[in-house]
Amino acid sequence: MQELFNELIHEQLETMDKLLFLQSEIERCQELEKELVELEELALAESLKKEIELKKCELKDIQKVFQEQTDEVIRSYKKEQEVPL
Numbered sequence: 352m353q354e355l356f357n358e359l360i361h362e363q364l365e366t367m368d369k370l371l372f373l374q375s376e377i378e379r380c381q382e383l384e385k386e387l388v389e390l391e392e393l394a395l396a397e398s399l400k401k402e403i404e405l406k407k408c409e410l411k412d413i414q415k416v417f418q419e420q421t422d423e424v425i426r427s428y429k430k431e432q433e434v435p436l
Contacts, residue, residue, distance in 0.1 A: 352431045359427055363420040370417060373410045377403060 380403045387396035
């Protein structure tokens with residue numbers, strides 16, 4: 352039972368790493384987009400804006416997976432607590 356719990360936590364940590372990476376990528380792209388707009392490189396800025404939207408959708412999907420993993424960790428923990436020693 353403890354092994355399952357540990358595996359779930361490990362998977363969740365990997366998902367958290369993906370989340371953090373994607374969030375930093377979105378922030379980086381938004382900064383770059385801002386610079387392109389200031390330089391009046393509107394075509395490049397528009398292309399980057401589309402990339403940002405795709406990354407936001409991907410982030411939303413990963414957040415959903417993370418929430419599902421959190422729920423599974425909680426269920427696993429509760430189940431483990433129910434088992435008499």
